[in-house]
Structure formats: structure tokens, C-alpha cells
Amino acid sequence: MVSTRLARYPFLEEAREEVEAHASKFVDVVSEPVLERAEERVVLALREGSVGDITRDRRVELFSYPVARAVVSVVDEYPVTRRYAWAESVTARDRLKDDLNEEEKMRRSNKERSPVGASGDARLFFDDIVEEFGMTVEERDEAYAMEVGDFLELASGMSDEKWKLVNRSVEDGWVRVKREDVLELSREAVRERVADGLPLTVPDDARDAIQPAVENVREVVAEADITTEIDRVEESEFPPCMETLLAEVRDGKHLEHHSRFAITSFLTNIGMDTDEIIETYEVNPGFGEEMTRYQTDHIRGDTGPTEYTCPSCATMVTYGDCRNKDDLCEIISHPLGYYRKRLDELDDEEEDAEEEGDEGKEDGGDEESPD
Ligand code: SF4
Known part of the structure; x- marks a missing residue:
């Protein structure tokens, strides 16, 4: 049985292992409800910047995450990948926030946490997050200190001035951080993990199985003009x-x-x-x-x-x-639009030149032929 914890946080290392344990081939996880939820993850990411609430079927919820990554990979548009990774990370951050608030309440009332397992605690607590993303964090004077290397690795992706090292108190290789900073850095760690390796190489059988979702996502992209990607500098x-x-x-x-x-x-x-x-x-x-x-x-x-x-x-x-x-x-x-048109014209000119070159070669070839 898939735990609620993995359904809520399908990017965890443990979640990946769980998916692998259930299916020897990727295509085996692509059932109709899984594909539906995977498509929903991506569409909501594009439209609303989140991936929505978890569905009742935990297995569907867990499997829909790798399938959504496959869908995004086949769509293969940078803005779609970026928005999807961002939406997964924001959704995870909101869930983590609730979990950390709960942890705080339990700490204040000296309550013990129930064991983590298939039907156990579905939450991630502070130490779980820190361990999952390999951050070195110590509690100091009612705040925290993070190793400067870990801080820089994650904070370099953030634009706000508060993430610049010059605006932080740094001592002996440790950066002073608050609990909410660790939460935000964890969001960034999730974003990086979700985006890591995208676009994936999707096997042909899985590509065929997810094609309906890919087409629907492409329609959403076209409607919303989400991508202006050109990716060519001339x-x-x-x-x-x-x-x-x-x-x-x-x-x-x-x-x-x-x-x-x-x-x-x-x-x-x-x-x-x-x-x-x-x-x-x-x-x-x-x-x-x-x-x-x-x-x-x-x-x-x-x-x-x-x-x-x-x-x-x-x-x-x-x-x-x-x-x-x-x-x-x-x-x-x-x-x-101007640039696109000029690139199209350039392509046409290059194609014409190539064709002329080929014809020239053929003509020349005939002349030089020993026959
Ligand atoms: S120069 Fe041409 S492409 Fe640029 S803004 Fe003016 S009309 Fe548009």
C-alpha cells in the first residue's frame, strides 16, 4: 500500500524507489486514472501555478508524478518544464509549511509523533526535509545555522536580496537562517529535483501511452501562448x-x-x-x-x-x-514575430542554396563519370 506521505511528496527518494518496486517498465505505471491525474498536474501547473490537491487513490497520486514528468518531457518546451517544476515546488512548499506548523504545535504540547510508515505519519518534519536534501543545518540560539556551501547552492537560484551572502550573518562557514528560510530553500531544492534530468528520454511504448495527455497539454500551451521559445541566435x-x-x-x-x-x-x-x-x-x-x-x-x-x-x-x-x-x-x-519570419526566410534561402549545390554536383558528376 502506498503511504499518504509518498502521495503528498512524490519527489522523495523513497517515492522513486516505491514506483520502481511496483513496475519493472515505466509504461506499466500508465493507467487511465494515472494519466488523467498526470495531465491535470501539468495543466494546473500551467494555468494556476500549482499541481492541485492529492487524489483519494494514493497509488494514482504517486504514479502521476513520474508520468507528468514524462508528459512534460515529450512536450519538450522549456517554459512548460520550468512552470511545471515551479508548480510542484510551490505545492510542496505549502504542504511542508502545514507540516512544520503541526510539528511546532506538537513540540509545544510535548506530543510524540506517530511512526512513519505505510499507514503512519504522512507529514514531513524539519529533520526529514533537511536530511532528504542533504542540508547541514544546526539549531543555534533559537534560530538555525546552515553550512555556507549548502546555502549558496540553493540560494544562488533566488533573486531576492535577502539570499545574497553579503546580506547574511556568516561565521566560520555557517550562515544564519530562520526556519522559514529553510522552508524556502527546500522549495528551491524540490524545484531543482523536479527539473533535474528533464526532458527525459521516454521509451517508445510509454510515449504512445501518454500521447493523449501530451496532445492536450500542447493545446493548453497553444491556447495560452505559453511558449515563445525560439532558441536560436542569428x-x-x-x-x-x-x-x-x-x-x-x-x-x-x-x-x-x-x-x-x-x-x-x-x-x-x-x-x-x-x-x-x-x-x-x-x-x-x-x-x-x-x-x-x-x-x-x-x-x-x-x-x-x-x-x-x-x-x-x-x-x-x-x-x-x-x-x-x-x-x-x-x-x-x-x-x-519579425525575428521568426526572418529565420524562416533564412532557412528557405539555405535550403535553396543546398538544393542548387546538389544539382550542381549531380551535373558535375555526370560530366566526370567514366561512363
Ligand atoms: S522596429 Fe519593427 S519589430 Fe521593432 S518594434 Fe518597430 S515595428 Fe516592431
Whole structure:
């Protein structure tokens, strides 16, 4: 029998072992109710930023987690993966919070915890969390201290100033933390664990079994325009506005916040990572690395549930960032739409050139043939 604890926290190491013990092949866990709940996990993650309440059938609940990860893997869109991992982590954080409150109440009333097991205690307490994620935490003077390495590993993914080491009391390799800090760091640990290894390589038989959920999730993605993913950087194809803003950055000009947001979000949306953007900006002394890193991570949504899309042409016009329009600008409404169109044209040109090259080779081949 699957324990409620594993149904509530299906990302635990023990939960993975439980799933493996039940099925020798991944496809064996994909029943109709499991697939339904897995789809619900992902759809709720995209629409509401959580994965919903646990279903009554604990086995369905537990199995739906690896199946949801498989669905996300086959959909294979970075914003979907990111939102899904975020939603799992937020849902876990809310459950953990309830559990820690319960632990506190029990401590105050000197109540003993019932044994953990299949039908035992379904909660995770402070020590369980710390152990699960390998954090080294000590209780000190009614607060806690965490080893600096563990703190940095998890806090580096958080944007708020309070997670910067300079804003913390650090002594002999230990960082002072509160109980709620450990809770938030645990949320980050869950997010990392959920996202770890995604997209997975899903075997063909499992891929066929989960296909209906994959299609439904893709529809939700299309309806909500969740993904603007392009993941290709061809600077020669940038829209004129972005070309202009980038040139100004490189010339060391000071850009207003809206212009800086426009160019940074554009570069992020087309798949540049934070380090690449920082490298691009480094020529401009006015673009501090820390600020750029913070803004880029924030736009990408690594530090929150929202991934920002670069402004539409209408907004760019309002802020005076629509610059040097060309003919293509007359038929598009978004800088990303402009870029997509130029990439398509580039692909067509490359295809034509390849075909011409092949024809040339064939002609040449005939001439050189000994026959
Ligand atoms: S019309 Fe749109 S794509 Fe063209 S320059 Fe203006 S903002 Fe950029």
C-alpha cells in the first residue's frame, strides 16, 4: 500500500524507489486514472501555478508524478518544464509549511509523533526535509545555522536580496537562517529535483501511452501562448529596433529601464542564457554584471513563476523603442514575430542554396563519370 506521505511528496527518494518496486517498465505505471491525474498536474501547473490537491487513490497520486514528468518531457518546451517544476515546488512548499506548523504545535504540547510508515505519519518534519536534501543545518540560539556551501547552492537560484551572502550573518562557514528560510530553500531544492534530468528520454511504448495527455497539454500551451521559445541566435536577422538597442549597449550608451528590458527580454526569449547576455553587455560599463544577471534571471522566470516576453511593437512605439522600421515591420506586430519570419526566410534561402549545390554536383558528376 502506498503511504499518504509518498502521495503528498512524490519527489522523495523513497517515492522513486516505491514506483520502481511496483513496475519493472515505466509504461506499466500508465493507467487511465494515472494519466488523467498526470495531465491535470501539468495543466494546473500551467494555468494556476500549482499541481492541485492529492487524489483519494494514493497509488494514482504517486504514479502521476513520474508520468507528468514524462508528459512534460515529450512536450519538450522549456517554459512548460520550468512552470511545471515551479508548480510542484510551490505545492510542496505549502504542504511542508502545514507540516512544520503541526510539528511546532506538537513540540509545544510535548506530543510524540506517530511512526512513519505505510499507514503512519504522512507529514514531513524539519529533520526529514533537511536530511532528504542533504542540508547541514544546526539549531543555534533559537534560530538555525546552515553550512555556507549548502546555502549558496540553493540560494544562488533566488533573486531576492535577502539570499545574497553579503546580506547574511556568516561565521566560520555557517550562515544564519530562520526556519522559514529553510522552508524556502527546500522549495528551491524540490524545484531543482523536479527539473533535474528533464526532458527525459521516454521509451517508445510509454510515449504512445501518454500521447493523449501530451496532445492536450500542447493545446493548453497553444491556447495560452505559453511558449515563445525560439532558441536560436542569428544576430543578422534581428529586428531593427533590437539591432539599434544592442548597438547602443555596445557603444556604452545609457539605456532607460524600458529599453534595457526590451533588449534583455528579447535576447532571453530567443534562447540566450544569462552568461551570454552578460558577455554581450560587458562592453558597456553602465551594465553592471550583477544587475544584468538579476534582470535576466527574473525575465527568464528562473526566480519566479512568470517568464516575461519582450514588448510588442505597439508597446515599443509607446516608449520610443521602435526604431528604424523597415518593410517587414509593416506586416508584423511583435519583434519576436519579425525575428521568426526572418529565420524562416533564412532557412528557405539555405535550403535553396543546398538544393542548387546538389544539382550542381549531380551535373558535375555526370560530366566526370567514366561512363
Ligand atoms: S515595428 Fe516592431 S519589430 Fe519593427 S522596429 Fe518597430 S518594434 Fe521593432
